Amino acid sequence: MGNFAANEGLSIFVILVWLGINVFLFVYFYLAFLIERYYYTRVILGHALSWARAPAACLNFNCMLILLPVCRNLLSFLRGSIQYCSRTAARQLDRNLTFHKLVAYMIAFHTAIHIIAHLFNFERFMDSQLMINSSYLPYVLSQMGNNDNRSYLNPIRTNETNPTIVMFTTIAGLTGVVITLALILIITSSMEVIRRSYFEVFWFTHHLFILFFIGLVLHGVGRIVRGQTLESVKVHNPDECHSQFETWGKNGTNCPEPVFAGNPPMTWKWVVGPMILYVCERLVRFYRSQQKVVITKVVMHPSKTLELQMKKKGFKMEVGQYVFIQCPSISQLEWHPFTLTSAPEEDHLSVHIRIVGDWTQALYTACGGDKTVVMDAWTLPKVAVDGPFGTASEDVFRYEVVMLVGAGIGVTPFASVLKSVWYKHVQENKNVFTKKIYFYWLCPETQAFEWFADLLQSLERQMMEKDMSDFLSYNIYLTRWKDAEAAHFRVQYEAEDDPITGLKQKTLYGKPNWDNEFSAIATQHPGSKVGVFLCGPMALATALGKQCFSHTESGTEFIFNKENF
Amino acid sequence: MGKIEWAMWANEQALAAGLIYATGGIVGVAGQFRGWQFACFGIAAGVFVCLLEYPRSKRGKGTSVERTGQYCFTVCVKAFGPLTRNYYVRAFLHAALCVPGGFMLATVLGCVCLGIGSLIYLSAAIHGEHWEPILPRREPPKRVGDSIKEPPQNPPPRPPPEHRRKKADKLEAAAYDNPMSVTVNE
Numbered sequence: 001m002g003n004f005a006a007n008e009g010l011s012i013f014v015i016l017v018w019l020g021i022n023v024f025l026f027v028y029f030y031l032a033f034l035i036e037r038y039y040y041t042r043v044i045l046g047h048a049l050s051w052a053r054a055p056a057a058c059l060n061f062n063c064m065l066i067l068l069p070v071c072r073n074l075l076s077f078l079r080g081s082i083q084y085c086s087r088t089a090a091r092q093l094d095r096n097l098t099f100h101k102l103v104a105y106m107i108a109f110h111t112a113i114h115i116i117a118h119l120f121n122f123e124r125f126m127d128s129q130l131m132i133n134s135s136y137l138p139y140v141l142s143q144m145g146n147n148d149n150r151s152y153l154n155p156i157r158t159n160e161t162n163p164t165i166v167m168f169t170t171i172a173g174l175t176g177v178v179i180t181l182a183l184i185l186i187i188t189s190s191m192e193v194i195r196r197s198y199f200e201v202f203w204f205t206h207h208l209f210i211l212f213f214i215g216l217v218l219h220g221v222g223r224i225v226r227g228q229t230l231e232s233v234k235v236h237n238p239d240e241c242h243s244q245f246e247t248w249g250k251n252g253t254n255c256p257e258p259v260f261a262g263n264p265p266m267t268w269k270w271v272v273g274p275m276i277l278y279v280c281e282r283l284v285r286f287y288r289s290q291q292k293v294v295i296t297k298v299v300m301h302p303s304k305t306l307e308l309q310m311k312k313k314g315f316k317m318e319v320g321q322y323v324f325i326q327c328p329s330i331s332q333l334e335w336h337p338f339t340l341t342s343a344p345e346e347d348h349l350s351v352h353i354r355i356v357g358d359w360t361q362a363l364y365t366a367c368g369g370d371k372t373v374v375m376d377a378w379t380l381p382k383v384a385v386d387g388p389f390g391t392a393s394e395d396v397f398r399y400e401v402v403m404l405v406g407a408g409i410g411v412t413p414f415a416s417v418l419k420s421v422w423y424k425h426v427q428e429n430k431n432v433f434t435k436k437i438y439f440y441w442l443c444p445e446t447q448a449f450e451w452f453a454d455l456l457q458s459l460e461r462q463m464m465e466k467d468m469s470d471f472l473s474y475n476i477y478l479t480r481w482k483d484a485e486a487a488h489f490r491v492q493y494e495a496e497d498d499p500i501t502g503l504k505q506k507t508l509y510g511k512p513n514w515d516n517e518f519s520a521i522a523t524q525h526p527g528s529k530v531g532v533f534l535c536g537p538m539a540l541a542t543a544l545g546k547q548c549f550s551h552t553e554s555g556t557e558f559i560f561n562k563e564n565f
Numbered sequence: 566m567g568k569i570e571w572a573m574w575a576n577e578q579a580l581a582a583g584l585i586y587a588t589g590g591i592v593g594v595a596g597q598f599r600g601w602q603f604a605c606f607g608i609a610a611g612v613f614v615c616l617l618e619y620p621r622s623k624r625g626k627g628t629s630v631e632r633t634g635q636y637c638f639t640v641c642v643k644a645f646g647p648l649t650r651n652y653y654v655r656a657f658l659h660a661a662l663c664v665p666g667g668f669m670l671a672t673v674l675g676c677v678c679l680g681i682g683s684l685i686y687l688s689a690a691i692h693g694e695h696w697e698p699i700l701p702r703r704e705p706p707k708r709v710g711d712s713i714k715e716p717p718q719n720p721p722p723r724p725p726p727e728h729r730r731k732k733a734d735k736l737e738a739a740a741y742d743n744p745m746s747v748t749v750n751e
Contacts, residue, residue: 116592119671123598162599163670177677184585184678188577193621193630198569 010092015102018065022058022106029057037227039238040153040258044128044138045121052117053225055110060270062110063216066103067274069096071281072389079390093390108187111180118176122156122163129159137245145260153260155224171222179215182208200334213275216267223262232259285335289326289384296348298367298380301451305409306364309342309350312385317344319396319420320413323387325351330362330381339412339535340388343419349385352451354409395561397434399531403521403558405440405544407536414439414535415455418472422459425468438521439474440512442536476507514543518551518558527555534561571689572622572652572696579659579682580618586666586675587611593671600669607672610662614679617642617649623697631699643698650697652690659683 033050034042041049069075079093128138145152156166167173188194189205228238241248241255249257297309317323317340324335336359342350355364368375396402396417404414418439424432441452456474463469521530534544548558586607593604620639623629642649649655660683666676 112588115674116588119589119592119598120596122670123596126599164667164673167670167673177674180674181677181681184581185578185681188581189574191577194574194577197573197624197627201569201574 011095014092014099018102021061025057025061026054030054036233036238037230039228039242040141040260041225041227043242044141044154045124048117048120048124049225052114052121055114055117058110059107059114060267062103062107063213063267064270064274066100066107067271067278069100069103071277072096073281073284074277076389104187104190108183111183115176115180122166125154125156126161126163126166128154129156132159135246137242140245144257151259151261153226155222155226170224172219172224175215175219179212179219182212182215186212203334213271216271217265220263220265220267223264226260226262229259229261232256285324285386288386291384293383293385295367295377295380295383298369298375299451300369301352303445303450304355305451306353306355306360306367306369307341307350307451308353308367308383309348310383310385311348315349315385315388317342317349317388318390319344319417321388321390321416322413323349323351323385323389326384326386327359327363327366327381328384329366330359334359335386336360339416341412341415341419343416343423345420345423352409352412352415395531396533397432399434399559400528401436401438401521401525401530402434403438403440403530403532405442405532405534405536405540407442407534407540408444410535410537411441411443411452412535414533415452418455418459421472422462425466425471435471436525437472438517439472440517441474441476442479442511442540443476444478444480475512477512478507478509479511514547518547522551522553522556522558525556529557529559532558532560570625570694571685571692572694573624575652575682575685575689576618576621578685579614579679582659582663582675582678582682583611583614583618585611585678586614586663586672589666589671589673589675593669596671598669598671603665603669604671606665607669607675610666611675614659614662617655621699622695623699625694629699635699636701639698639700642696650695652686652694652696655696656683656686656690659686 030050030053033053038049075093075096082093124138125142128136128142131139133139142152142154142156146157155170156163167177185205186208189202195202228236236248236255236258238258241258244253244255247253248255291312291314293310293312295308295310297307299307299309301307320339322337322339324337326332326335338351338353340349341352342348353360353363355361363381364370366381368379396404404417406412406414418437421432421434421437459472460469463471532544532548534541545560548560552558588611590604590607590609590611592598593607594601598604616638619632620635620642621629621632647654659679663676663679663683666672666679
């Protein structure tokens with residue numbers, strides 16, 4: 001239970017605070033339209049007025065929030081400052097995309113309520129223009145302001161129209177349609193199926209948010225929400241005067257005609273700050289993309305993996321961070337994230353890129369992947385790098401005992417960690433807090449081992465030389481194999497080096513028995529905090545999360561960190 | 566990630582549009598708005614579009630992800646053959662269904678969304694896509710009984726000869742024990 005609180009407590013707290021603010025704003029603004037000033041508006045509209053204004057306030061709040069989690073440079077900066085105070089707080093910033101989606105769903109929800117309430121509002125405004133009867137208060141109210149253009153109550157000024165036409169001829173209506181359509185298109189193209197299969201459609205359609213925010217700011221400019229002016233309420237009290245509507249303003253009454261005005265637009269006050277922050281964010285990204293990056297080495301690994309080594313002036317990174325890479329010759333607009341596989345101690349930055357789609361395939365061709373002759377440095381394509389951005393792996397060295405679990409290509413952040421470990425211990429001999437690393441690599445195919453095997457082999461050699469072979473304990477699990485391969489493994493069973501990786505530690509087959517592994521580690525290291533780091537699929541995350549909860553007992557605490565791209 | 570299959574996005578858009586159309590219709594009927602007949606049509610059209618669009622099509626390339634419980638819908642939609650297979654038909658059907666929605670405010674949003682969905686379907690049709698049902702793969706039933714009756718035809722697989730030879734210095738580790746003692750022919 002304590003571990004659950006350690007892992008999830010702050011997230012749940014943040015969500016509860018956010019929901020609480022939403023509820024508060026909803027109720028507050030609902031009640032704010034039940035006051036005297038809006039008495040006559042409510043005569044026509046009833047409570048539909050409040051039902052429209054309350055979600056509007058929540059929409060202001062959520063539209064303010066939605067831009068913030070995607071300002072990744074701002075988040076990196078915050079993360080750097082926060083992590084000196086609290087590791088847990090800094091880790092919340094990893095969940096920015098989850099928060100962005102939650103806020104988006106809330107925006108969709110409130111938009112639905114807002115639109116339905118306005119459907120009723122339009123209908124009731126129309127009704128009160130059509131029920132031509134001077135003994136009918138809504139009709140009388142709708143006729144006010146016919147002489148001048150300013151003091152009307154009912155935004156529908158004539159009875160020879162219909163709500164649809166009114167919607168398209170008012171600023172509020174037109175901007176409302178535009179932003180709702182933008183929102184719907186953004187949401188349908190952000191569905192996981194589309195996002196994971198055709199990222200470009202998702203990314204380009206998402207830029208409709210620019211239209212969304214422009215429309216949002218302009219939405220209230222027409223001042224269509226109208227109520228009595230404060231001066232008018234002083235001289236014309238609705239509670240007393242509403243029944244005498246047939247004699248307003250005539251000689252002898254103490255009820256002059258009420259004067260109405262519209263509310264000024266408020267949304268801009270909520271969203272202008274985040275909009276400016278986001279513009280700054282894009283400018284920072286653009287500036288960084290203009291910095292010169294030189295590709296110093298290109299390595300083709302057999303498992304359709306391309307390694308790029310690059311140099312960029314002034315580039316500083318920490319273990320397990322990722323960068324966004326753009327190649328203008330392939331696409332001006334696409335930036336793709338890749339984990340850094342180099343260690344901070346090295347003088348270059350490297351990424352290992354799996355060739356799965358258009359963009360990676362084009363990069364492979366541009367870097368001369370299909371040519372056998374050596375390419376000159378100047379023929380390599382120009383690339384731009386934005387980053388580095390922080391992920392949970394930075395916390396690895398803050399734990400005494402660490403479990404690293406990587407599935408398939410998910411091992412890449414840990415490549416950086418292991419290299420850094422090697423540099424720290426072996427070359428620089430610093431007093432490193434981390435005393436023991438357990439490394440688990442789950443892989444479905446043998447070919448993926450190739451590039452990583454080199455790293456592990458050199459680490460193994462170095463550690464044997466320095467007499468530190470029990471610092472790193474690694475377990476490689478092959479989770480899928482063909483029958484022909486199986487025969488070969490059986491045959492090589494007695495060989496000294498592993499037939500697949502060439503390492504001294506043998507490859508294990510199948511999936512690990514996590515229960516045993518966690519129990520063994522808990523027994524080996526009583527009373528310490530063990531950091532568990534995973535880069536892999538959701539199913540594995542759930543399994544490991546459960547193991548962390550169940551094995552955290554007297555003394556040994558397993559703290560789970562997950563990253564996913 | 567290859568070229569986009571427009572039908573996938575059109576499907577999401579049309580499904581969302583169906584829901585919006587139906588919701589707008591329900592509001593129009595429940596609030597007894599002017600033109601509630603269009604709202605009734607909106608409900609019917611919205612529900613129909615949702616039923617038609619719920620089963621996802623099989624992708625041309627890559628793995629298809631089904632929606633929960635879509636199998637019965639797949640069977641129904643498949644029964645209409647070329648009418649549901651062809652995306653031109655769908656595009657024109659959606660365009661026709663969306664028009665009455667434009668006559669009433671409550672259904673206007675559904676109308677526009679469905680219209681956009683129809684345009685994306687038209688794009689899909691022009692790119693030559695069509696709807697394929699996702700059917701569960703029928704594995705050949707495992708025949709357990711037969712092989713027991715027949716004796717094996719081939720000897721069991723053994724490692725190649727060089728590995729079968731017991732190494733002289735690893736006799737104790739040798740995995741293969743003879744049932745009776747081996748003596749040299751004398």
